[in-house]
Amino acid sequence: MSVAREPRVVALRVGRRRDISVAASPRPPVSWLVEAPAAWVAVRAELRLDGAAVAVASPYGILEDWPFAPLRAGGTHALEARVVGADGMASPWSEPCEVRAGFPAGAWSAPFLRLADPGRAAQPFLARREFTVAETVVAAELQVAAHGVYHARLNGADVDDAVLSPGWTAYQRRLPLHLTDVTSLVRPGVANVLAMEVAGGWYTESYGFGETSERFYGDQAAVAPLLRLRHSDGRVEEIRADARWRLTGDGDLVSSGIYAGDEIDLRRHPRGWDATAFDDATWETPALSEPDRQPEVIDVEPVRRIRSLPVVAMPESADADRILLDFGQNIVGRVRLRVSGPAGTRITLRHAEVLEGGRLSTRPLRAAAATDTFILDGAADTVCEPRFTFHGFRYVEVTGYPGALDPADVTAVVLHTDMTRTGWFSCSDERLTRLHENIVRSFAGNALSLPTDCPQRDERLGWTGDAQVFAPTAASLFDADAFFASWLDDVAAEQRARDGRVPTVVPQTLGRLGETMAAGWGDAVTVIPTVLHERFGDRSLLERMTGPMRAWVDTVADAAGPGRLWERGFQYGDWLDPTSARPDKAKTDPGLVATAYLARSARLTADALTLSGEAETSARYAALADDVRDAFVAAYVTPRGRLASDAPTAYALALEFELLPAALRRAAAERLAFLLRAGGYRTATGFLGTPLVLDALLSEGQAWAAERLLLQTMCPSWLYPLSQDATTVWERWDAVRPDGSLHPSGMTSLNHYALGSVGDVLHRRIGGLACAEPGWGRLRIQPWFVSSLEHASVTHDTPRGRASVAWERDAAHRERVRVHARIPHGVTALVDLGDRAPFEAGAGIHTWNATAGVRAPAAIGVDSDLTAIADTPDACALVSRSIAEHSPEMATEFDAYIRWVPGSRLRDELAAVSAPDAVVTRIDRALTTLAR
Structure with a gap:
């Protein structure tokens, strides 16, 4: 450096x-x-x-x-x-x-063109228009709005490298307008042709589950092109949709759907359709209609082809006529293959995230076919790739392939919104580094036009709760400001149509289900603008969102009533708490969760209003936050710091949202650590508790409990999925069970970023690099020297320049640590190394020496106190594994009831499940080795 x-x-x-x-x-x-x-x-x-x-x-x-x-x-x-x-x-x-x-001049108006008599719903079509360009043309810009997705070519060349343009927004409230400079593609003085392929995409997709699924926006795609040609004298000539355009629904794209996939019949390809002198006499005149709303330019990067991945293996297939391909990681995108074969050959590609018994496991896809079909025209070395769909997959099943498939002829094309990577993390424990890679991959895959929950099944929706909990981690990994700012405009638009309520999905396409007013979900409207202001210095966005923030808090306050406790109505609560059999029935009381979020959102709103100079209004929301906090304490907190819901998420919320009196914080953190240890440091939080639990422990001196929780390998835990070859973050902690079987629920995604919200903790805590002032004008450098780690590093491209922190232990004296830091120009840092008073550091490259205690393992055996065993790294997992070697059923029973609390011996707990003496002896010997 x-x-x-x-x-x-x-x-x-x-x-x-x-x-x-x-x-x-x-x-x-x-x-x-x-x-x-x-x-x-x-x-x-x-x-x-x-x-x-x-x-x-x-x-x-x-x-x-x-x-x-x-x-x-x-x-x-x-x-x-x-x-x-x-x-x-x-x-x-x-x-x-x-x-x-890149914006239109004044009000934008151009007709939409569509097929006059489509043969079926969601009919893809081709559109073309020939025109002559004068020699005086000096600049050209293509402006396109669409009901669906399109790909444009001018004189046979792609106008840009975007995919699935113009993306997905809340179409009925915010219609995107895509502008492209095409000056270099125009041919002055001769005939030109603008050609467009159009499909329904998100616009004609059916949303909902099972019998409730239906089309939300419309049955047919349409496109509104406007080509503006500027002449040397300043005159602007416009080519827009009119009767001179020619359309056909008989192109090679037979059908297309986000969930279904593409069917392409190359025999139907009209060769030369995107060039001049093509005979389009049999094509039809379009139906024309005026736009029903003013489209707007969306200031966000488009979806692009990001990279290609090779086939890494060809697993043995249970079906002789089917070929299986493994791309080595769970990705989002589609497959491109090069193939030669007789005309009429039908090749089918099916996609899935996992295999079961030598076959694709398609049950988790629900109604999504996730199937692409190519019918060959007999040409040699044909390159086949879907155009208007995407899939979440690691494995692909190929049927109908002519001859022997050479894996070198097949690649997976990764798609996502083309954000810039800005954050990196690594450490000496390759499991944590792999976890971080999985988090990056999950967010990238679910950042496709807007933040989605999953990319593979018949959902792929903008769930507000998922985005809310993950936004800090997203900001640690990518320059996601434009991405989230654009989506927040949709959130605000959907909210305005609902008098302050924020739907649980944006765009809201789910009928009654999406209308639920839920804590932690609707709070995306207060949390995400705050995150974008803090991490990207996006003050104007925060100020713009104060209205929606106020509207949400006012609506929730009305629902809570004068008692200030939001305890009425359905709540998702701590969704997918692993200690509960039902995803919506977490151990933490939903009223406690909802009230905690009301207090937090009121406080964030007050802070935003202060920044905007609205002191009087800010004071009103600050007072509301105080009232809700007081009501929370009165209703849910005992005088000794216990919470009415004696569950980890309850304590994490109370601590991290600063709802407890200062005198009770230590007791609450100790109780949180006690509960986690009692569960063997297995994860006991869902979507809302998971982002907070490690910070809640670390902020109150419970670093050892945080370390044991983070490094747990038993199910459920952050590291457990790695034992099942996970390459993305799962929706459920146990999406793949220890025996290798998939969770039996119909809601099992292997690519869901919400539980990956721990990624921000890896950066801020283990790496020790945090934002201490909006826009990173000030840093906080405070590494968490995890006892079992030898080194860790984090790098972040902040809005002020590159910052980094790295630390490593002395090989001979592990308590001695050397810390390296890079602070960008004009930035200061508060440095807290734990062994001295915090101090200030300025811009430049620094190295400091520090002393960090290392916890030596104690000797343990079956006669040790249960807490001593639980506090020993890998001990709980060792015990469970040893019992399972004798009897998986006995291990399941033991893991379900054991509480690692003081005053009990492991020998007695093993006797309670009738473990044979030989098993007890084997466990005792194994435990003694952990202290060496």
């Missing part, structure tokens, strides 16, 4: 997205990074647009307000920046950033 020798400005951009610098509005935010010697102090910045310079008060560009006159639609400008130091020295001007004003 090195530090800049002289000040300079880099990474200049406009808007929230990082892939290209396009202004989605006339006054886009501006961001940049400053690199400079640590001692050099920047005091202001200057921006220059097309040569005209203005001063900016902040030298550090984090979504700064646009300082120039509003941009005019269609224009292209050169933006530069420099910073000025306290010594009067100015950096050189940055490299020019080309800014394209």
